[in-house]
Amino acid sequence: MFKATEIKQGIYWVGALEWEERCIHGVSMPLGSTNNAYLIIDEKVVLVDTCIGSHAAELIERISDVVDPARIDYIVSNHGEKDHADSIGRVLKAAPNAKVVTSDPKGHAILQTYLPDGVDFVPVKNGDVLNIGKRTLQFIHTPMVHWPDNMVTYCREDSVLFSNDAFGQFIATSKRFDDEVNLDTVLSCAKKYFANILTPYVRQTEKAVQAVRGIDLEMICPAHGVIWRSNIGKILDLYEKLCRCEPDDSAVVVYSSMYGSTERMALTITEAFMSKGVRVRCCDIDVTDMSDVMTDVFFAKYVAVGSPTHNNTVLPTMGAFLTYLKGLAPTGRIGISFGSYGWVQAAQKEISEVMQKAGFVMPLNPAAEPWNDTPAGEEELFETICRLVDEQ
Numbered sequence: 001m002f003k004a005t006e007i008k009q010g011i012y013w014v015g016a017l018e019w020e021e022r023c024i025h026g027v028s029m030p031l032g033s034t035n036n037a038y039l040i041i042d043e044k045v046v047l048v049d050t051c052i053g054s055h056a057a058e059l060i061e062r063i064s065d066v067v068d069p070a071r072i073d074y075i076v077s078n079h080g081e082k083d084h085a086d087s088i089g090r091v092l093k094a095a096p097n098a099k100v101v102t103s104d105p106k107g108h109a110i111l112q113t114y115l116p117d118g119v120d121f122v123p124v125k126n127g128d129v130l131n132i133g134k135r136t137l138q139f140i141h142t143p144m145v146h147w148p149d150n151m152v153t154y155c156r157e158d159s160v161l162f163s164n165d166a167f168g169q170f171i172a173t174s175k176r177f178d179d180e181v182n183l184d185t186v187l188s189c190a191k192k193y194f195a196n197i198l199t200p201y202v203r204q205t206e207k208a209v210q211a212v213r214g215i216d217l218e219m220i221c222p223a224h225g226v227i228w229r230s231n232i233g234k235i236l237d238l239y240e241k242l243c244r245c246e247p248d249d250s251a252v253v254v255y256s257s258m259y260g261s262t263e264r265m266a267l268t269i270t271e272a273f274m275s276k277g278v279r280v281r282c283c284d285i286d287v288t289d290m291s292d293v294m295t296d297v298f299f300a301k302y303v304a305v306g307s308p309t310h311n312n313t314v315l316p317t318m319g320a321f322l323t324y325l326k327g328l329a330p331t332g333r334i335g336i337s338f339g340s341y342g343w344v345q346a347a348q349k350e351i352s353e354v355m356q357k358a359g360f361v362m363p364l365n366p367a368a369e370p371w372n373d374t375p376a377g378e379e380e381l382f383e384t385i386c387r388l389v390d391e392q
């Protein structure tokens with residue numbers, strides 16, 4: 001039995017709890033996730049967003065706790081990614097008269113690719129409004145937060161913003177609001193979410209934050225995680241800070257190693273940072289989840305990446321990490337490439353090239369040590385890193 005939660009008079013949370021979901025397109029979710037959907041009961045009945053198809057029955061049951069789904073007049077689709085729109089088809093079967101409100105033209109185009117023929121679309125431009133009785137919904141386009149089609153929906157009379165992916169966190173909880181859970185945990189989830197989802201789109205996210213900064217807000221209802229009502233200023237300030245993409249003075253050393261030589265180099269680099277008072281985290285990518293590493297990378301000033309040369313390239317897990325790094329491309333950090341080798345220094349060069357393409361500044365030549373690294377080589381590597389820190 002699934003129940004709705006009234007979050008404000010006439011507005012209900014009817015989403016899906018993904019208690020045991022642990023990953024979405026490469027981002028780990030150790031605390032699970034939520035696909036939030038919201039139901040507004042006015043002269044018109046409006047569903048804002050849906051959920052992944054595997055939870056469609058849960059969504060419809062929560063809606064039915066408030067109203068017969070057949071009474072839904074509009075389904076607002078703020079974003080066509082399947083974690084929010086996959087269940088639109090199922091809801092439409094229960095609500096055959098519902099129209100689907102979507103951004104024009106991008107959302108309309110995306111939804112047409114997988115919704116059945118005959119859906120009654122209401123494509124909306126940036127700033128368009130929809131009167132639903134006592135309430136007015138305004139649609140604000142927020143392209144690339146996180147796809148080209150994204151928009152947010154603002155309910156003027158309630159000062160409630162349905163923000164979809166923006167301001168989300170991957171967390172499943174029995175509580176719906178930010179002031180009912182541990183705030184540090186939620187903010188930490190919001191940071192990881194931003195680093196792993198929105199890093200490539202910081203300029204667009206900055207514009208979206210500016211667009212909502214000036215409006216009266218009593219609640220921000222994201223499509224993932226808890227609703228912001230007591231800490232709206234904190235999450236907006238955090239997003240503004242993250243959008244500036246300014247690293248702190250920390251360092252991350254991430255490596256994969258075969259027989260210990262590259263690991264030894266990683267530890268030497270780590271010791272050098274420590275000796276200079278730089279806060280550093282050293283991660284074996286075969287042990288530490290790459291989306292957690294990426295969160296640290298987002299905040300780091302120095303990022304050292306190492307692999308031995310293996311089959312003329314990097315080790316497979318490091319290859320996966322580099323692919324992830326290249327896609328998210330956190331620009332403006334100082335990069336360092338390192339690793340051991342037998343007869344060709346290929347991995348270190350490859351790491352350096354990928355990091356440059358991802359926007360890292362690479363002031364040092366790739367550091368390469370023979371398999372059997374020597375104390376002399378370690379000393380030089382240690383001193384090189386110390387000099388690099390001194391020069392910044």
Ligand code: FEO
Pocket residue numbers: 079081083084146147165223224
């Ligand atoms: Fe939560 Fe871009 O979907």
